[in-house]
Amino acid sequence: MNVAAEFININKRFPSANYNALEDVSIEIQEGELVTILGTSGCGKTTLLKMVNRIFEPDSGEIKLFGKDIKEMDPVKLRRGIGYVIQQVGLFPHMTIYKNIATVPKILGWDKERIRTRVEELFQLVNLDAKEFKDRYPAQLSGGQQQRIGLVRALAADPSLMLLDEPFGAIDAINRENLQDELLRIHKESKKTFLFVTHDINEAFKLGNRVLIMDKGKVKQFQTPSEIIKNPADEFVQALIRSAGKHYYEYDGGGI
Numbered sequence: 001m002n003v004a005a006e007f008i009n010i011n012k013r014f015p016s017a018n019y020n021a022l023e024d025v026s027i028e029i030q031e032g033e034l035v036t037i038l039g040t041s042g043c044g045k046t047t048l049l050k051m052v053n054r055i056f057e058p059d060s061g062e063i064k065l066f067g068k069d070i071k072e073m074d075p076v077k078l079r080r081g082i083g084y085v086i087q088q089v090g091l092f093p094h095m096t097i098y099k100n101i102a103t104v105p106k107i108l109g110w111d112k113e114r115i116r117t118r119v120e121e122l123f124q125l126v127n128l129d130a131k132e133f134k135d136r137y138p139a140q141l142s143g144g145q146q147q148r149i150g151l152v153r154a155l156a157a158d159p160s161l162m163l164l165d166e167p168f169g170a171i172d173a174i175n176r177e178n179l180q181d182e183l184l185r186i187h188k189e190s191k192k193t194f195l196f197v198t199h200d201i202n203e204a205f206k207l208g209n210r211v212l213i214m215d216k217g218k219v220k221q222f223q224t225p226s227e228i229i230k231n232p233a234d235e236f237v238q239a240l241i242r243s244a245g246k247h248y249y250e251y252d253g254g255g256i
């Protein structure tokens with residue numbers, strides 16, 4: 001199996017912070033994995049994701065995607081090859097749902113027919129009726145529907161890597177479970193690499209084939225859910241597991 005993403009001794013400190021947002025983070029993610037990144041507010045989850053698409057640059061260390069140092073790559077081109085989904089969805093409000101989904105394929109110069117076929121396929125992927133939704137504007141969709149569109153828009157041009165930053169954070173419990181199940185199915189079918197940030201331990205253990213647990217910028221543990229439960233690395237991880245109210249250990253991620 002190929003390595004999809006490699007973080008080598010990554011450090012990042014923001015001005016006026018009293019601890020590093022990321023401290024000596026070294027991890028390797030294999031192609032096709034669904035890795036969840038779990039930790040309390042401010043532990044560096046978003047910072048870690050934003051290093052991958054070069055919204056932030058590390059103070060020191062190196063990140064490689066599919067063997068290539070991202071510093072050597074043009075940031076705009078790099079981002080076109082990465083799907084990025086955030087909690088606030090970020091759909092373009094003045095564009096129809098169809099145009100939203102078609103954005104990156106269009107930039108990449110796909111012809112109209114190829115885009116049309118792809119958009120139809122993506123609507124089916126998230127169980128939304130294309131006819132019903134394609135000409136609406138984002139404000140005319142529910143939060144859960146917007147989130148589904150945000151997800152397929154990120155998938156539209158078939159990126160090799162997906163970054164998802166608490167994409168279901170603002171969704172009610174029932175819809176959230178459905179979206180999690182859909183995400184697992186989409187991940188399985190796409191065979192792509194997904195990095196999924198959450199502060200919800202149940203979500204992290206349900207979705208991730210491996211879970212990266214962070215605290216104050218440091219990696220505490222990076223293993224499968226069952227390995228973490230059997231052998232929590234330290235008191236912090238133990239406390240985190242105790243805090244979960246559900247039998248998440250029935251899962252061992254949906255990843256690979």
Ligand SMILES: Nc1ncnc2c1ncn2[C@@H]1O[C@H](COP(=O)(O)OP(=O)(O)OP(=O)(O)O)[C@@H](O)[C@H]1O
Pocket residue numbers: 014015017021039040041042043044045046047048199
């Ligand atoms: N642009 C920035 N400028 C200064 N400090 C920042 C910036 N972005 C993040 N930080 C700081 O870096 C640390 C890590 O932030 P980060 O956003 O990565 O946390 P997080 O784990 O994603 O938290 P949350 O769960 O609340 O989203 C925090 O202490 C935060 O205040």
Ligand SMILES: [Mg+2]
Pocket residue numbers: 045046047
């Ligand atoms: Mg965050």
